[in-house]
Amino acid sequence: MSDASDRPLLFLDSGIGGLGVLREARVLMPGRRFIYVVDDAAFPYGSWDEDKLQDHLVKLFRRLIETYRPAISVIACNTASTIVINELRKAFPGDLFVGTVPAIKPAAERSVSGLISVLATPGTVKRQYTRDLIRDYGARVHVRLVGSQNLAGLAENYMRRGFVDEEAVRAEIMPCFVEHEGRRTDIVVLACTHYPFLANRMRKTAPWPVDWIDPAEAIARRALSLAETLPEPDGSPSAPDLAVFTSGAPDPSQTRLMSGFGLALVGAQR
Template identity: 60%
Template sequence: MSAPILVFDSGIGGLTVLRELRTHMPDRKFVYVADDAGFPYGDWQEDRLRERIVSLFKDLVPHYAPQLAVIACNTASTLVLEDLRAAFDIPFVGTVPAIKPAAERTRSGLISVLATPGTVRRDYTRDLIGRFAGHCAVRLVGSSELARLTEQSILGGETSDDAIAAEIASCFVEEEGRRTDIVVLACTHYPLIANRFRQLAPWPVDWLDPAEAIARRARSLSPAADDMPEGFDQAHFTSGEASYAMRRLIRGFGLEFSSERD
């Protein structure tokens, strides 16, 4: 059996990327690692978070011996991707705001990037805007609550429409007869409730999910597997715990919870 592909996120958002990876690479095995003990990453000081993620990978890489790792998290990718590439001798595929394709598709020239505060304040994000969207008006919307609301909603908790609508409201801009026509989903949690975004939006927009582009890039770096995988892929949570609702969710994504890295 070929070495697995490791998919890493702060929580369940990376499941949206895992789903697309499986579509493009059905013959690969995957290990999904959720740093739920550190969730949400938006609450962390940058240097401490960088140290935490690199430290986690010092354990994960030798244990799972992955052929490559997908960092299915915008906050982690914009912060620590280069550190990981320097520290480990495997390919890393990151998740960064899909600003370039948004700039290529927009008709109105008004784009919003819906992200976490960490992704919004990164120079990396602003560099992408400068390189690829100089002809557009790009609004950066950093939500400190939306990732939490997403996990709460997906795991069966009550989340009001008003709470979600308040978090996405700033994405919608009207200016000189033009309206925002693309919202970049710059947190992998957000596609999990994109249908609610569509229902609550004041007008239709293209909600741009980067998962397909991530999957294509990962496939280009992954050698073909020798045979088709059997059974469930493995999910590891850094807390070592998972609620019944969480276990049901990850089972639906073809994952089997492991409290031990065995």
């Protein structure tokens, strides 16, 4: 690769969640080449010790940067972003990184009832980073933090197999819905990139309508703002968009899913 105009944009998640962000980025940047890294060997990130996950991701990015020389790296995962984004910027000062954080600010600005919920993984819920966002941007509203143990896995299964237990989805989202002094929760922040793939099931099983905030477009637009500082691509990409599985062993349903997103599979990046 000769210069920044030829270098790909790299997206990383522990599973399929970042595909929604990738889809939005492709709409905004059709002339760019993309690499989607599925860190399935480490799925789910929420079960990791924070220090160990940080060390793992810094080491993984060292290999990814050496191999693919991305112009921009997008951490398409709230849990990973809150843990490692600052360390990545320190470790690779010449590289551009985009993180994913819960959309508490726009939710607080948009809420009419003043009751919002943040639906996240347990890891994101317990991060001080999340509580700092609430302190800085959620002072005028009541924010309920809801840590879901199972939604990311349900989304993975749904995207691979096309089926999800709607009662299981209902059980995971019900704590988001609060009634207080005649007011109801009116916004739920989807603070995990896996969750928007279940948005239709969430709407169907919710006890009342709410605004579900999907972070994908905002993340893609942030990547676009950085990409606009780089040289424009010279024509169409000369190589295909890639999917990289850190396990090196995607199952057939994962292979079909990546193919459906127009991604060519390559070997493991451990």
